[in-house]
Amino acid sequence: MMQSFDLYMPTRLLFGKGRIAELGPAIRNRGKKVLFVTGGNSIRRSGLHDRILGILADEGCSVAELAGVTPNPDISQVRRGVEICRAERIDLVLAAGGGSVLDAAKAVAAGALYPGDPWDLVSGKAPVQGHLPIFTVITLAATGSEFDDGGVISNAETREKLVIEGGLIPEVSIADPEYTLTVPPFQTAAGAADILSHVFEQYFVREGNTLSDGFCEAVMRTVVRNAPVAVADPGNYEARAELLAASSFGCCGLLSIGRTRSPWPCHAIEHELSAWYGITHGAGLAVITPAWMRLSLTRETAARFARYGEAVFGIREGSVEKRAGESIRRTGEFFRSIGLPSRLSEFGITDEHFGEMADHVLATRGDLHDAFVPLGREGILRVLRDSL
Ligand code: NZQ
Numbered sequence: 070m071m072q073s074f075d076l077y078m079p080t081r082l083l084f085g086k087g088r089i090a091e092l093g094p095a096i097r098n099r100g101k102k103v104l105f106v107t108g109g110n111s112i113r114r115s116g117l118h119d120r121i122l123g124i125l126a127d128e129g130c131s132v133a134e135l136a137g138v139t140p141n142p143d144i145s146q147v148r149r150g151v152e153i154c155r156a157e158r159i160d161l162v163l164a165a166g167g168g169s170v171l172d173a174a175k176a177v178a179a180g181a182l183y184p185g186d187p188w189d190l191v192s193g194k195a196p197v198q199g200h201l202p203i204f205t206v207i208t209l210a211a212t213g214s215e216f217d218d219g220g221v222i223s224n225a226e227t228r229e230k231l232v233i234e235g236g237l238i239p240e241v242s243i244a245d246p247e248y249t250l251t252v253p254p255f256q257t258a259a260g261a262a263d264i265l266s267h268v269f270e271q272y273f274v275r276e277g278n279t280l281s282d283g284f285c286e287a288v289m290r291t292v293v294r295n296a297p298v299a300v301a302d303p304g305n306y307e308a309r310a311e312l313l314a315a316s317s318f319g320c321c322g323l324l325s326i327g328r329t330r331s332p333w334p335c336h337a338i339e340h341e342l343s344a345w346y347g348i349t350h351g352a353g354l355a356v357i358t359p360a361w362m363r364l365s366l367t368r369e370t371a372a373r374f375a376r377y378g379e380a381v382f383g384i385r386e387g388s389v390e391k392r393a394g395e396s397i398r399r400t401g402e403f404f405r406s407i408g409l410p411s412r413l414s415e416f417g418i419t420d421e422h423f424g425e426m427a428d429h430v431l432a433t434r435g436d437l438h439d440a441f442v443p444l445g446r447e448g449i450l451r452v453l454r455d456s457l
């Protein structure tokens with residue numbers, strides 16, 4: 070049954086080659102004091118960093134930079150950005166990089182308008198009530214942060230990794246696939262796993278509908294077809310472009326229209342692994358997803374797994390049960406084929422902290438009872454143990 074839904078995605082997404090030329094007009098009249106948020110050296114090597122500084126200079130902007138944002142960005146980096154915003158009376162935040170850089174920038178943009186510690190906004194102690202204008206230039210096809218309203222921030226002190234919510238929607242995002250040509254094969258593969266997982270989290274729910282089933286299946290086919298090409302041939306523009314466009318739709322709400330709610334169980338579990346071990350988000354998802362699928366395969370859910378297998382891998386032979394099992398096997402095989410790990414032990418992870426992880430999921434996300442197949446504490450532990 071088609072469920073009611075809200076869809077609000079007002080970001081202007083400027084997709085394609087050379088769209089950076091439109092950054093100047095986009096930020097014009099939005100303020101002159103810019104916080105430029107960046108990660109490591111990738112945008113310096115590619116020349117994007119200089120290009121953006123040139124545009125900001127042409128626009129007469131004064132620029133403060135929050136550089137060195139790391140993967141799985143920590144709240145300490147956000148706090149540093151918020152301090153700069155306050156000291157320099159920043160008007161707008163401009164992020165250029167992968168999802169981590171964009172997420173940190175979003176949290177800074179919210180923290181700048183909040184008088185307390187920005188961790189309050191991540192932990193949910195205080196609601197996000199506003200944010201500085203956010204502009205982004207995305208350089209990695211994965212999170213879709215350039216076209217969604219959230220961010221994910223870690224806290225090394227409390228060993229947590231949580232989603233900051235509250236309408237953190239970029240005003241304009243530039244998505245030029247050329248900027249993604251330099252992404253190394255492992256990050257490309259991890260990004261592909263992240264995009265796929267975003268779809269899985271919305272596709273594998275109790276009730277779907279023809280329209281959003283189709284959106285989801287198109288995105289999954291796009292990733293399965295193009296990720297191997299981009300991994301083997303990083304300079305392939307067409308494959309990069311398909312992946313980047315696919316990634317932008319992951320978390321914007323379009324894929325879940327009219328579907329029953331999902332608590333995003335794989336993300337809930339993977340964020341625990343990243344919080345404890347700092348692993349790459351997409352790689353962690355590649356490991357736990359097949360285990361979660363095996364746990365979720367029941368007589369009631371088999372038809373959906375079989376449908377997925379047919380739509381994405383062309384599996385048509387055998388009974389529904391057989392096709393469902395084969396679809397799950399092919400999912401794991403796909404992740405391995407693009408160079409992703411398949412066991413937590415490959416990261417050196419043991420079961421030592423699984424209990425704490427499961428308890429933290431329950432405390433922060435509830436018991437995942439409304440997942441495709443209800444999980445609860447035992448289900449979370451089973452997924453983790455089956456991934457070892
Ligand atoms: O720091 P630099 O030098 O840029 O290097 C980065 C980083 O080492 C590199 N990279 C990025 N663009 C590149 C590049 N290298 C060469 N060429 C380029 N064009 O890639 C490495 C990983 O970057 P990161 O930003 O961490 O990757 P990703 O975009 O996958 O972001 C992952 C983070 O986003 C969160 C994840 O949990 C994780 O913290 N997520 C955010 C979501 C959202 N905002 O909606 C949803 C996701 O489910 C996810 O949880």
Ligand code: ZN
Nearest residue numbers: 263266267336
């Ligand atoms: Zn994700």
